[in-house]
Amino acid sequence: VGLSLDQIRAFHWAPTAQQDLFADAIRQTLDDTIDLRQQILDLADAADTRAKARLLDDATTFTRRARDLADLCLGAFFSEAKPAAREKERLRRLALARAWLGDDDADTAAEVRRLAAEFRSEIPAFHWMLELPEVFYAERPDPLAGGKPGVAWMDAFVGNPPFLGGRRVRSELGDAYTEWLGTAFEASMNADLSAHFFTRAHALLGPHGAAGLIATNTIAQGDTRTSGLAKLIASGAALYDATDSLPWPGEAAVTVSVVHFAVGEPSDHTRPFRLGGRVVPAINSRLRPTPERPAPASLSANATLSYNGCLVLGLGFTITTDERASLVTRDGRNAERIFPYLGGQEVNNSPTQTFSRYVISFGNLSLREAEAWPDLLEIVRERVKPERDRVRRDTHRKYWWHFGDKRPALQAALAPLPRCLVTSIVSKHLLFAWQPTDRIFSHKLYVFPVATWPWFTVLQSRIHAAWTWLLSSTMKTDLNYSASDCFDTFPFPPDMADEALADAGEALYTARAAYLIAENQGLTATYNQLKDAAITTEPIQHLRALHDALDRAVIRAYGWYQHDPDGHPLRATQGHPIPPRPPPHRAPPPPTP
Structure with a gap:
């Protein structure tokens, strides 16, 4: 935190070209300070310690006025929460600063120093150009x-x-x-x-x-x-x-x-x-060896095709399978407000990508309406409300029996569909799976309200994976999927009803599902094996071949080849080189790494 000379002169953290209110005062202060510091440098190193200390004290005194002016301005920003209130306080302090520099009234000076000191006690600002004027201001x-x-x-x-x-x-x-x-x-x-x-x-x-x-x-x-x-x-x-x-x-x-x-x-x-x-040849801002280029733009066609799951905001909403059974036995109506709850761990680690817990949801019900399910409301009151009472947002405290974010747009998009695609936001591999729409999805998932096979085919392809790893961020070495960066910007093939896409996706998904159940392992463990070149068992080789076939189908859907491609053009993710075969000019180009 600190201000530049231009900001101090204008007494504003966002100055315009026309603002130059205290230029003369700042200029004189810095000129005097640099003169004294130069005298320090001109003194002999050993014999003049006391003289150096005196000159340094004098230089510090000269810069104190400019420092107080800067801290007085910054204090206006940090003393208020809203832009309008900050500007009002800045103008009040500006009038105070003008009076202080104009007549040096003792009371005004004391008020300026009090406000500046009050700010410094909370935030140790460092104004580089005041602290090192011989670096930033001197005519060296x-x-x-x-x-x-x-x-x-x-x-x-x-x-x-x-x-x-x-x-x-x-x-x-x-x-x-x-x-x-x-x-x-x-x-x-x-x-x-x-x-x-x-x-x-x-x-x-x-x-x-x-x-x-x-x-x-x-x-x-x-x-x-x-x-x-x-x-x-x-x-x-x-x-x-x-x-x-x-x-x-x-x-x-x-x-x-x-x-x-x-x-x-x-x-x-x-x-x-x-x-x-x-x-x-170059290094761009993604730390890739190519020149800088603009980021891909979001596409309007994708705007309603991805949603973050619900932010429950309180683990107390979740219950175990046994708890649900007990609650439903006690009162069958409780089943109306208890839903399967799915998170990223289940998608990545369950052989069937199924849920392992339930969640209580009152939707948009008022507290009076929620009281119709007293057993459930009591659980939420005991397990959620104490935590909600401590959160910052007023609405989360007031409506403690509601989820933090119910994602109404997601619920509306899922309503007419029997199934949808999901992916864990943080994952070692980019993995998509089908899910019924009768459940509540955690905010740890992205949910895609699509139900036909071509969507799975394209999203699970290595074309989309390459785009995603380039444009999303990571958490340690895991992928941190960001739909705004890698889904909203992704150009899907023109025909998302292509039968070849559907057939390739369904073939892979069916074989993959059977393998997961046979091995009793999740998607992460399976893709660890798929990407380990040392593993050459027949089932893994079969899944690799199906992935290659899926990728070929996606490539053909984009029109990147005029005839069937030979070899395996995208096997680099499995440790194999990519053949140097560029797409034809009519294809939508992939992003430059």
Whole structure:
């Protein structure tokens, strides 16, 4: 948290070009400070310690006024929760600052210092350009710009920023800090904290410099990518050396990326680019060896075809099979409000992808209406309400017998269908399975309200898998499926009633289901075997052949081949090379890695 000189001069965290309210005061402060600091540098190293200390105290006194002005402004942002209230408070403090700088009234000065100190006691702001004026303000020559004065800022950064996942930034550091990151860096508030260290380092380098930082591998994924590396490249930075995936050598079980970037003159001397130690023609914001390109756009045809499952928001809603049996025995009407409940673990690990627990749901019923099922309401009152009483959102506390998010659009989309497709959001492999629509799906699942075989065929193909692994993020090394990134943007074949697609998908699904039951294992264990080249049993080889046939059917559905392809063009995911055969020009191109 901190302000630039432009922000301090304008007394605004988002200044416009016309705002320059305190330019003279700031300029005089920094001129005096730099003069004193230069005197410190001119003194002999050993003999003048006391003189240096005195000059440093004087320099600190000169910058205190500018620092108080900056903290007074920032305090307006952090003292209010809404933009309108923040602006009102900023204007009040602006009037106070003008009075303070105009007549140096003792009471006004005391109020300014009180407000600034109050802010600093809560948030230790660091205004780089005030703390290091000889770096950012002085007219020193820049050797990277041919000795041109007044353009040199920081030359380089090297660091290992702290990691905090995007959603945890708000819960760990608070609403105000999260909103500050979104405002100050013009970034997604879902981005990991490390993304802002990259953009901050880039901003402080000025027109010339280089930086090397460590982050988790999510730096090249999702909102963190668009808020960090993509912004750097868009502003002219070059990623010249990176390691996209490296197990952290310490105790933390994380996968990290190491990224070096340069701007200005240093970027002209960074070739050849290196990614993972290999020379490559370019490095893009996904840490892939190709030039940067825009992200795929969302397609309107896909807008109503994927939904996140219900956010129950309280494990107390769930009950065991035995509990359900007891409740129904006690009162048969209880069955009306008890539903099968399915999560990601069941989809990935059950041989039949079936549920293992139930959930109590009162839908949109009022509390009076829910009292018609007293046994169930009492369970929710005892197991859910105490937890809901502590949550932040008013509606979740008030309607404690309701799910946190009932996903009404999902329920409406599923109503006319006998079955739908689901996939676990976090999974080692990209896996899809059919499910009846009579159950409640956990928020750990994505649900697709489609019922015909071609949808399974295309989604389970390695064409969609390649697209998904490129555009979604990861959790450690597992896939973190994001429908907004990899489903909404995915161009399906033009004919989703193609019989060849249906036949290929049904053949694979039927054989896969039989194998799971025969081996009494789930999808994750089975796909571990499918992707292990050392396993060559007849059933596994048969499933591999069916996957190859499925992929061929999908390729033909896109029109990528004018005749049946030979070989197995997408067996790289099973350890086999992809033949170098590009699709014809009329095909919708897959995304550039």
